[in-house]
Amino acid sequence: MPDVPFSCPCGEIKGTLHGATPTSGNHVRCYCSACRAAVLYTTGVDVEDRGVELYQTTPDKISFEQGQENLAVFSFSPKKLLRYRASCCGAPLFTMLPTPKFALAGVMTDLLADKTAIGPVAMEAFVPQPDGSSKHTSVVRLYGGTMWRALVARITGRWKQTPFFDIATGKPVAEIYVPTPEERARLPL
Template identity: 30%
Template sequence: MDNLALQCRCGQIKGRAIKVNPADGTRVICYCKDCQAFAHALKAGAEVLDEQGGTDIYQLPPARLQIQQGLEQIRCLRLSEKGLYRWYAGCCNTPIGNSLAPRVPMIGLIHSFIVDPEREAKLGPVRACVNLRGATGQIPKSQLDAAPARGYVGKLMLKILVWKLSGQGRPNPLFSTKGQPLASPHILSPGEKL
């Protein structure tokens, strides 16, 4: 298992994901409109979204995420009152990742926060392309065949259960021990950009 170097664009936030390997996390490309809205709100669409509007995400348990510098720069936004917690660097608007809720032991790291030169080898191939209806262009068939969405949710739920039962939900660097987000979430209004 390897560590994965993490850093925002300007370098004020640095961290690492520990014990990373392709079998113990899940790498997906998400084409949902919400992931696209998050990237556009941060004016980071060009760096984050692929040609079809997809975001490359690596899902892992929170206990394996360590922020070593710049914790005070981390910000949070939500696209609605009950939407995902979407974390980003307040210093340079680099998207960091997504969380469902403090009690769900999973964080989806966005590739723009992963600066490790061996990223591809450490994360392995994309396992699923999800939320295909939100794609802004035709996704190549070869990509869909290599990373089918079929069965993805079941496999992810099993991983989340294992992570929960094995105590990998804590510590969570983005939430307090009482389940409060590190930064008070800003609820994005329609059409708003940061």
């Protein structure tokens, strides 16, 4: 399975996504307002209706060669997804649940040196519908693959191999910042 280098745009944070294939993770395009807001919050660019591309895998598949101290964490609410960004250049990097016990890491695919290893987008989440609702495509693969990988990581103990949490405390490696109501008011949440 191929290892794919990644880096933030300024190059201060560098690492490797290990074992990246179309079947070892989910290449997802997400249209939810929170993903859109996270990109807008970190970059100032609104992805509008293009969606945000992520590769969902387990945290043990991610390692850092340099710049891990530049990870910053924010969340739109203390109990919602954690969003890791680069403190050096502000780029969005990763998303995950607020606990290391459910092994899930979404890697922003724009960081990857070569996206061909993960294949094309295989599923979409929160796709806007004409009636104002949303739907997912490839639901079984989206949720089934995520749940299966997390379960295997839990059973084998791989969930403890995470560069994003201090396992002894269960807390992220950086203090979680929750945007102020004023900052949130400018976002499509």
